[in-house]
Amino acid sequence: MPINYHQVQQQIPDFCKRASNQRQEALMAAGLLRDTLEKEGPQPGKLASLVESESATNKSLRCAKPFQESPACVHGLPEITRGITLIAADGSQINPSRHRQVEFSLINVATISLQTDSDSPSTINTESTIMDNFDLTAGTSFLTENIIALERDIRERKALLEQASGSNTPLLTLTDGPLELFRETNDAHLIGKMLGEYITILNGFLEKRVITAGYVDKPQSDLVARLLKLSIKNNNTRNLQEYDRMETIRVADINIFNPVLQNPGDRTSVFAIHSPWSKHFKDALELCFFYINVSQTDKPYLARVELPAWCASSPSLLDTLQAVVFQQCVIMGSRPYPYILHRAHELALITFEETTQLDSMLAQKMLDSGSSQEMISNKQSAKDLPGRGRYI
């Protein structure tokens, strides 16, 4: 049976009305926050110390923190740096499922390396690793979707570092998604181990002076908004009622910066991420970010770029990153997104057919080696039956 369109249709007007109201409120709140940014921005030290004092009482505080300059600054598009080696990595995974013939998972990480302003073809590399739960006696955790995703994130960054080792400088490496490694799992020991590995990899980039960054498309984070709300809360001239109202409205940072970053390629100043998790990334590896307008038209389209502090501290590296990210987005025309990241995604993607193929290969090999024949679950078998004309 299809969904009950009659019921849905009745709900749509109310849904749209509430969504529209919420958007209006968020835009109004964004305006207030923008005013605060203009007013308080020139005093980055004051805002930074506000974050520090707040974090003394609020251990779970997560917000932006000014980084070396006024948060209200806007930086125009710098000159395009020519002759750069760009490397991007992306990963995809097959999550374990007991409904398949064989319970397994797989991580596929692809890298692509391009030399800008050159007609030499790109270099591509794909690494596929089957994961299993066979060595649980060693005290390792069951493979869950979150652990696999964490492992994939680490492998992506590791693959980038390995590829960067064989390339010529200047180098810029990029992944899709934040640089901050964060996944919900219950295994603190495992997380600690993986985090240590990740930090070692990030240190590898630092040693080689290879720019590494994460690109977040259509970001919905509210780190800067939280910083500004904190400022409003501590500003005695504002009334508390206004603050209370603001607290209930979630304002995405892009709503604050949309009217600010008007020109193609404009970026905000750099912010540091203050969070309980980001404290693991210290000093040169402190996690930072900026917003950039990657649109080529009058209507801004903002993306967030995350980078380590050592890159953010260098104006020339920052300029290179800003210019290259924008240039990569320009390639994709009216739907800006870094070309190289899309290519990495294309290369890494595991299709449904490939998953089925791999499942059959494993089942056949196990049968050949004397294991009993594995079957898909009855539930999966029923789901795979031809349907009655409904597209699933």
Place this chain on the structure above:
Amino acid sequence: MNTTPIEIGRLLRSSLTGFVAGCRVDQPSLPVFGTLVRVPIEDQLEAFGLVYDIHMDDDGLVRQLATSHSLPPEVIADNRNNRNMPVEISIITVGRRKTGILSHLLPGHPPVSLDVLYRCTSQEVRDFTTTGRLGYFRHILRAEELPVGELLAAHLEQARAAHRESGDPAWFKNATRELITLLRDDYPTLMSVLNALSDLGPE
């Protein structure tokens, strides 16, 4: 004219009367319209055919890139060299070589996927086009969905050059005469073929 066999691509799909091969965009040996090619099917059997279409598919990314104001050279190179999109070469079967003997009959069975496609050498072109009495023209003339006039003109131009190379300028005249004979009852096709041939001009 070429004297050594050149590998062009590998077969994607086939039937008795034609086949499609895939090759890379950046391949220097990309054949042209009307080229005579051959595919070894088994030890003593080869299929011969004429290239009648060269086709390049697009995809979502290519469409999006095409609308971009400027494309850097590395992006063009990446798309042409590393994206999984072969150029498809369509070939009409026009004959075979069985146990070393050329004929304009169809091979007993079609070539199979991933068989290698070769461009014929000048000698092979001469051998194929002088076998029998140009019987392979019937395969082309029967294929109404093909641009018959253009295909014959392209093929005859290449074959004429191969024959001139070996001091046989009369071949082209004979081939044209044979076509007129074959098409004497099909005036529209004859006119279309002769029009195309008249565009060839002197060599």
